Amino acid sequence: MHKEFLMGNAAIARGAIAAGLNLICGYPGTPSTEVLETTAKNNDGTIYVEWSVNEKAAMEVGAGAAYSGARTMVTMKQVGLNVASDPLMSLEYIGVKGGMVIMVADDPGPISSQTEQDTRHFASFSKLPCFDPSTVQEAYDMIQEAFEFSEKYHTPVFFRPTTRVCHAYASIDVKDKEEYKENKPEGFIKDSSRWVIFPRLSYNAHMNIEERNAELSDIFSGYGRNAVIPATAAGCRKGIASHGISWTYVREVLRGKEAPALFKVSTPFPFPEKAAVNFLKDLDEVLCIEELDPVIERELVYVCGKYHLNTRIIGKLTGHVKTAGENTCDSVRGDIGFFMGWGLQDAELPDIELPDAQPELPVRPPVLCAGCPHRASFYAVKQAMKGQKTIFCGDIGCYTLGNAMPLDMVDTCLCMGAGVNIAQGVGRIDPDTKCFAFVGDSTFFASAITGAVNAVYNQADMTLIVLDNSTTAMTGHQPHPGTGRTMMGQVVDKVNIEAVLRGVGLTAVETVDPLQLDKAVDTVKRVAAEKGVKAIIFRSPCAVLIKPDKPAVIDPDKCIQCRKCINSLGCPGIIISDGSVTIDNSLCSGCGLCTQVCPVGAISCGKEAE
Amino acid sequence: MINNILLCGVGGQGTVLTSKLVAACAMEKGFSVMSAETIGMAQKGGSVFSFLRIAEGEQICTPMFGTGMADIIIAFEPAEAVRMLSYLRKDGTVIVNSRPVMPVTAALKASDYNGKEMLDYLSTKVGNLTVVDGDRICRELGSPRALNMILLGVAVKSGVLPFTTDDAVEAMKRSVKPQFIELNEKALRYEV
Numbered sequence: 001m002h003k004e005f006l007m008g009n010a011a012i013a014r015g016a017i018a019a020g021l022n023l024i025c026g027y028p029g030t031p032s033t034e035v036l037e038t039t040a041k042n043n044d045g046t047i048y049v050e051w052s053v054n055e056k057a058a059m060e061v062g063a064g065a066a067y068s069g070a071r072t073m074v075t076m077k078q079v080g081l082n083v084a085s086d087p088l089m090s091l092e093y094i095g096v097k098g099g100m101v102i103m104v105a106d107d108p109g110p111i112s113s114q115t116e117q118d119t120r121h122f123a124s125f126s127k128l129p130c131f132d133p134s135t136v137q138e139a140y141d142m143i144q145e146a147f148e149f150s151e152k153y154h155t156p157v158f159f160r161p162t163t164r165v166c167h168a169y170a171s172i173d174v175k176d177k178e179e180y181k182e183n184k185p186e187g188f189i190k191d192s193s194r195w196v197i198f199p200r201l202s203y204n205a206h207m208n209i210e211e212r213n214a215e216l217s218d219i220f221s222g223y224g225r226n227a228v229i230p231a232t233a234a235g236c237r238k239g240i241a242s243h244g245i246s247w248t249y250v251r252e253v254l255r256g257k258e259a260p261a262l263f264k265v266s267t268p269f270p271f272p273e274k275a276a277v278n279f280l281k282d283l284d285e286v287l288c289i290e291e292l293d294p295v296i297e298r299e300l301v302y303v304c305g306k307y308h309l310n311t312r313i314i315g316k317l318t319g320h321v322k323t324a325g326e327n328t329c330d331s332v333r334g335d336i337g338f339f340m341g342w343g344l345q346d347a348e349l350p351d352i353e354l355p356d357a358q359p360e361l362p363v364r365p366p367v368l369c370a371g372c373p374h375r376a377s378f379y380a381v382k383q384a385m386k387g388q389k390t391i392f393c394g395d396i397g398c399y400t401l402g403n404a405m406p407l408d409m410v411d412t413c414l415c416m417g418a419g420v421n422i423a424q425g426v427g428r429i430d431p432d433t434k435c436f437a438f439v440g441d442s443t444f445f446a447s448a449i450t451g452a453v454n455a456v457y458n459q460a461d462m463t464l465i466v467l468d469n470s471t472t473a474m475t476g477h478q479p480h481p482g483t484g485r486t487m488m489g490q491v492v493d494k495v496n497i498e499a500v501l502r503g504v505g506l507t508a509v510e511t512v513d514p515l516q517l518d519k520a521v522d523t524v525k526r527v528a529a530e531k532g533v534k535a536i537i538f539r540s541p542c543a544v545l546i547k548p549d550k551p552a553v554i555d556p557d558k559c560i561q562c563r564k565c566i567n568s569l570g571c572p573g574i575i576i577s578d579g580s581v582t583i584d585n586s587l588c589s590g591c592g593l594c595t596q597v598c599p600v601g602a603i604s605c606g607k608e609a610e
Numbered sequence: 611m612i613n614n615i616l617l618c619g620v621g622g623q624g625t626v627l628t629s630k631l632v633a634a635c636a637m638e639k640g641f642s643v644m645s646a647e648t649i650g651m652a653q654k655g656g657s658v659f660s661f662l663r664i665a666e667g668e669q670i671c672t673p674m675f676g677t678g679m680a681d682i683i684i685a686f687e688p689a690e691a692v693r694m695l696s697y698l699r700k701d702g703t704v705i706v707n708s709r710p711v712m713p714v715t716a717a718l719k720a721s722d723y724n725g726k727e728m729l730d731y732l733s734t735k736v737g738n739l740t741v742v743d744g745d746r747i748c749r750e751l752g753s754p755r756a757l758n759m760i761l762l763g764v765a766v767k768s769g770v771l772p773f774t775t776d777d778a779v780e781a782m783k784r785s786v787k788p789q790f791i792e793l794n795e796k797a798l799r800y801e802v
Contacts, residue, residue: 003637005630005633005634005637005643030649031649135671135672136644164646164673164674167646167647167649168644168645168646168673169629169630169633169643169644169645169646169647169673170642170643170644170645170673171633171637171641171642171643171644245672245674248671248672248673248674249672249674251671251672252671252672252674252675252676255671328674328676329672329674329675329676329679330676330677333676357731358692358731359692359727359728359731361689361692361693362689362712362713362715362716362721362723363713363715364620364655364656364657364713364715365656365713365715366621366654366655366656367654367655367713367714368654369654369655398654401654404714405715405718406718566717566718567718570714570717570718571714572655572713572714574717575712575717576712576716576717576721576722577712579722584712586754
């Protein structure tokens, strides 16, 4: 054992390695990404690591490995689980041989996600046991226990941290290499009565699953991480139930205070019913502090009904705790203060002056980076289609930020790969509209290819714009099939986007550098005017990954302060300083887009600038 | 006693790296450390923060803390200091870089945000305020990359953190590439 300062996601990876991990695969998504990346970084060569093309592929690769006796982890964010739900729902009926942990990171807030969906529901829906860690140390220890449970009960298990656990850092106790468990998979052993799903097998499996989950509920009632802590306040008949990071806020708020009874739920499914009865039996009132959905709250209401307990359960369902967004130490302090009837002094309200006369703060929405080629692509399409009736369907990635003013080039965004199909639907109802779908290269491979096939087969009229910056930029630059690099460090043949689209049968597939603005605009005009399903690949590397060129230079004698550069591009590298348009040299990458937009040629780049 | 530290700034300014160095120094001294920071979409030019907590033994139960609890705020940008000021405890310390970072939204609105009114506001609200002309010192040291170490150096000298400048220099030497050691040491030891 030794101490290390680790991020929650790194602790999960390191814990899985200590548990004898043989294979890990997943698809990047904040806040889950670092689990797989850390495993790759710490791989001594004995672990197979892959970024799969999407979560469904990852779940299936993981299933095959777990069938073969490997200790397997599959990683994704909560919305990725929706993509993987088809194999997931059947996999529970089949079960596994090697321990299989499905690591799904939830995102209360949401901070970097489309939804606030709660994977604890997916656990009960798919009937899979679920582990919910509350600290970095617990994540490290619990992931190892999750593998043991999975293997013992031949079932995949969920491991469900939330953003504040994934991205917290702590100095924690980690095992030395000698303490690691070793797992040698025996390989796949044929047995069609076990590995082939059929209605009769499923009937029997369903019986067994329900029986096992009832047993697991009892076992989880004795699991040390599902703690029932008696009240320290004399005669107190109140209790608080919590989980995950919220549990740590509860402990923080109660530090040094006489506390009510506490119930920490680390396995939301199967719910530790006996532990719950033990917690509830002498209490009049229980406050549930949860993030996302009131899962514990509903379970406790159910337990009260089932065991005829006269305890009032309050929380999100009763309007005592806010129903959306993440909890904070402050919000939990308020919720507990109200519940316990603390006066203002006891509630430890912040002892600072209220911010009177605070100056108006600049708003800082996330923006496309200075030099981002997506800005050029959006601007080119905008210029080319000026005055025409259009729809610009966006997708998930950095380029969702194309929605911001002044570009304002994202009319819809739903989920990974949706844009290409939404554009078709709009076109069916509104045939006069020129329909565009924008998709990034990684998202293209993850889930837009089927949409392109659908468009060709059904004779749609649309233009697919592939924004190819040759990386998965939003989540931190992971490789994908188009990059020719794998997480095992191999250099492999790139899957060529143009070849895929031509193979599918698009009528036109053109590739252009978006930073050559005139050429890009002409290409869009020409391609969009054709009938059928066409594609333009805007190819230019992510600005973060290339060495920046010399910053642009504004000639003060030529600049007429019209601000066209700012008002049409919204590049963070162009600012106003002392009333004049100025290049921020610390941000400008010298991409040259603004030099092509300036109406008086006042901005120059590269050799010209010298 | 728990030491609560808040670092804040704009995505890309280096708050996360600084928070890691503070953690390394504290761990070297035998303290337990927890921290939490912004990762993801907001890093692209948005407001970012790191919460950092240092204590002996196992006292810290959560990486986050509430308003009115920070012993020190190390702000890389004036408006970000104001944004996070409610986290400062009474008599807490604020170290702030004077250079404003103008967001695209401000440029679009032709706003003349220049950070001055933020610094004025801070000086009326905070007793223990140190304004650092990071831009000037960076030019003097010859690199814009020195900002985080300059601010950390000032914070260490304020005496609020449980380690010395020498400790910070040693921790920095272990974590940066050899060619950056000299610059970072000068930045950490810079007398404002």
